Amino acid sequence: MKYQFIVNPKARSGRGARVWEDLKQILENDGIDFEARCTEYAGQAEEFAAEMTADGEEHLIVALGGDGTVNEVINGILDCSKVVFGYIPTGSGNDFTRALKIPTDPQKAWESIRRRAQERKMDLGVIECGEKQYRFAVSAGIGFDAAVCHQVNRSKLKKILNKVGLGKLTYLGVALNQMIREPICTSEILIDGKQKKRFERTFFAAVMNHPYEGGGFRFCPDARIDDGLLDVIVISGISKWKILFCLPTAFKGKHTKFRGIDLFQCREAAIHFEKAAPIHTDGENVEIEQEMGAHLLPVQIRVIVP
Template sequence: MEYTFIVNPKSKSGRGGLIWNQVEPELKKRRIQYQVRFTKYEKEATKITSELTKDEKEYTIIVLGGDGTMDEVINGIRDCSKVTLGYIPTGSGNDFTRALKLPTDPKEALNNILNSKKRVLMDVGVMSCKEMTHRFAVSSGIGFDAAVCHQVAVSKLKVMLNKVKLGQLSYLAVALRRLFRDAHTRACVCLDGGETKSFENTYFVAAMNHPYEGGGFFFCPEAKVDDGYLDVIVVSGLPRWKVVFLLPLAFKGKHVGIKGIDIFRCKNVEISMGAEFPIHADGEPIAIGSELKAGLLDKQVKIIIPDDK
């Protein structure tokens, strides 16, 4: 088997490059057949993956980077059914690893990739807004959660916290700050073409393929990566002080069942907000808009997971 490594050396303030310098000697020591491509600019991983998979042969692609790099690779795959993905995470959010129970330690992650025989099929989400489409692995959302992702993406606080290995806290810090700045509005949500549900004073709506987003918020605990469904969470009608109380609870999934937290399961969702808000996919800023549609591709991608999971 030959592995193709797509490496983002700048991920987590340059940690990606340092980790690759640890990984490559091990590959050579084990006489592993591999090739490596380094990204130099945003969205280059999408271009690399698209060029690699255009012949629609089977490939084993190993992503060394953050959730954003994984998102770029997902968006470049020509035929998801022909690709097996491995992941050596270097980011601060690492939401992709949680549901799949992937190792976050680089050495353990590499051992998993080289030694494990176990694969799991993962659904691939696809969202559309403003005449554009974008795939996602973890989630896509509009409103408060997307605004947090947009700000964290350019935050100096994240860079600083990354240096002391506390980058995950940047999501919570930005969330608490934006909570008292951002407006909320009416949201209309249509599931699988059925009756439209309306929600007043909505903070955000997110369509989730994984149970976690935003650096570990356990928003949809029942979401499964391979069930052919999206879980949709709507947070609405709550005073801001109560949302402050609920945010820490959401790390453990203890927000579920509280009035103002609605979770649905569907194959397709159409979301319309009363005003324009940030929109994200896998935590990456996508657009500013008032409408979002999300569903799943008809083909799944294989993920290398530990044998004991």
């Protein structure tokens, strides 16, 4: 099967382009059958994935970029059950790699893909905002965490830290800044269409397919990528100073013992915020709304893992 690469050369302040040039040389020297398309603007990876899978046949698609590139590709694939997906990380967050144990070294990631050592089935999430739908691989959220993603994506600091290999620190710095600035409100969540939960002074609610988001925060430690369930985290009803204290503990998943942090599992969730708030999928801002529904696709995608 031909390798079909979708490359984001701008990932991690241009690191994607450098990695791709090195990998392309290896592919050509080894006589690998491949085609490659390099993105030039946001959303083009989604367009490429849709074009590649329009024939309804089986495909082996490899994304080279960051978590945002993965998000665009999985949103473009027309039938995820007919795709084997490989990933070569060149971004700064790399949350997609963690649960799947994909090497963050691009050359090692490629060797895993080339060997086709294992294929692991993975759930994909979907959120609804009004009449629009967006898929996610890692997580989706409304409120504080989406506001963090929005600021990180525009941050000059991220570009600077990326150049010295410390890009993930951007998320922590922005999170601390947003914690002080971001407004809070009442929220309600309807779980599996049956149970309704109300949360006062809500900072954010996130639905997760992977344990990690935001550059390594292990917000939902028990999340599994193939269990057919969404893991939900809600932070509410506690002071901002307490959150500032417990936020660093989330890197190790130790935040769950604090009061005001609720976690639960479900097959679908309908989230309502009293005020409109930013919404993200896999760290990419998509909407500013009061309502966000979430469920899983009925089919899984196969991901190449070591």
